[in-house]
Amino acid sequence: MKAVLVGVGQAGGKVTTALAEFDAEMGFDAVREALAVNTAVADLEPLPVDTILIGQSRVNGHGVGGDNELGATVMAEDSVEVVDALTNRVTAEAEAIVVIAGLGGGTGSGGAPVLVRELRRIYDVPVYALGVLPARDEGALSQVNAGRSLKTLLREADATILLDNDAWRSADESVEGGYGNLNRKLAKRVGLLLAAGEATQGVGESVVDTSEVINTLGAGGIAAVGYASAPAAEDPAENITTLMSTTRKAVMTGLSLPEATDADRALLIAAGDVDRIPRKGVEKSRRWLEDETGSMAVRGGDFPLQSDRLAAIVLLGGVQRSSRVERFLERARQAAAETETEERDRIDRVSAFDNDDLDDLL
Numbered sequence: 001m002k003a004v005l006v007g008v009g010q011a012g013g014k015v016t017t018a019l020a021e022f023d024a025e026m027g028f029d030a031v032r033e034a035l036a037v038n039t040a041v042a043d044l045e046p047l048p049v050d051t052i053l054i055g056q057s058r059v060n061g062h063g064v065g066g067d068n069e070l071g072a073t074v075m076a077e078d079s080v081e082v083v084d085a086l087t088n089r090v091t092a093e094a095e096a097i098v099v100i101a102g103l104g105g106g107t108g109s110g111g112a113p114v115l116v117r118e119l120r121r122i123y124d125v126p127v128y129a130l131g132v133l134p135a136r137d138e139g140a141l142s143q144v145n146a147g148r149s150l151k152t153l154l155r156e157a158d159a160t161i162l163l164d165n166d167a168w169r170s171a172d173e174s175v176e177g178g179y180g181n182l183n184r185k186l187a188k189r190v191g192l193l194l195a196a197g198e199a200t201q202g203v204g205e206s207v208v209d210t211s212e213v214i215n216t217l218g219a220g221g222i223a224a225v226g227y228a229s230a231p232a233a234e235d236p237a238e239n240i241t242t243l244m245s246t247t248r249k250a251v252m253t254g255l256s257l258p259e260a261t262d263a264d265r266a267l268l269i270a271a272g273d274v275d276r277i278p279r280k281g282v283e284k285s286r287r288w289l290e291d292e293t294g295s296m297a298v299r300g301g302d303f304p305l306q307s308d309r310l311a312a313i314v315l316l317g318g319v320q321r322s323s324r325v326e327r328f329l330e331r332a333r334q335a336a337a338e339t340e341t342e343e344r345d346r347i348d349r350v351s352a353f354d355n356d357d358l359d360d361l362l
Helices: 009-026 068-086 107-122 140-156 175-195 210-217 236-252 279-293 323-351
Strands: 003-008 031-038 050-053 096-102 127-133 159-164 222-231 265-272 297-304 309-317
Touching: 003 009, 003 068, 003 107, 009 031, 009 096, 009 107, 009 127, 009 175, 031 068, 031 107, 050 068, 068 107, 068 140, 096 107, 107 127, 107 140, 127 140, 127 175, 140 159, 140 323, 159 175, 159 323, 175 222, 175 265, 175 309, 210 265, 210 297, 210 309, 222 236, 236 279, 236 309, 265 279, 279 297, 279 309
Parallel strands: 003 031, 003 096, 031 050, 096 127, 127 159, 159 222, 265 297
Antiparallel strands: 222 309, 265 309
């Protein structure tokens, strides 16, 4: 899938950079263009991809301070600038546009849904969102921002792939190191998914193409992507168990949205040396995926690569009923209720002085 990436906000810019760099390192050329959009100059300056600053008239390059309503307003006002910047980047070759954002911040969570809506209005290719959910310890504002942003993205985007920040971050990692590691893991998963069928080395028996990815993402909703790999034997018959094991690991421990296995649709991609990919292993793994997800719409195919390892890339579409998503939504609802209570308490404390007993200073 030849894709144009647009990162919105700080996290969006970093994930976009990681994806573009992974694609370049692997020589896939699936990422045709990459652009980072932000309201904060400081977040754009270190990025090696093309950038565009928005909201200068409102925030003067200093960011929106976590205010995603302001982030949405700024994007609505300056979306023409972003669209103009994309005009020569979204060529006839592009098969999808992917808007990437951290959903807990201000610019990304507010601006991404607005940009997705505008891009879908203009372009005929699918416009997908790639959203990063905040970790449990990132504060009430991040949870509320993410809940509101996700709700809007599900309405506006052709599909929304989610990464849960709690998925793989180790307790002993620094915040910056943890996020960098997450970005690289997400880049590998999504980068391989985009590249499948585009940069093949050898001819597989059933090579995955763009239409299968699009059909798996289907008619919208939430999607998750998983990955696992293991050393491959030279004899494909010896790799049947290996592929089945990596498929299970990709789903059970390698999903971008853990535990999101109740899916409407699924795609299994077996990546590796075409002479080592076991046909029987692909079919058995596909049947296991049907049982695990409860879906009868499970596609399977090859991604030939020069490698001594065998990998399973799994895309699950329509996972919005999963317990992980429900727990996040409950967290967001509780944070919203607590925020409203705190605001009412603040107003009550101030209103106690709404009388003439004391003179105002100003």
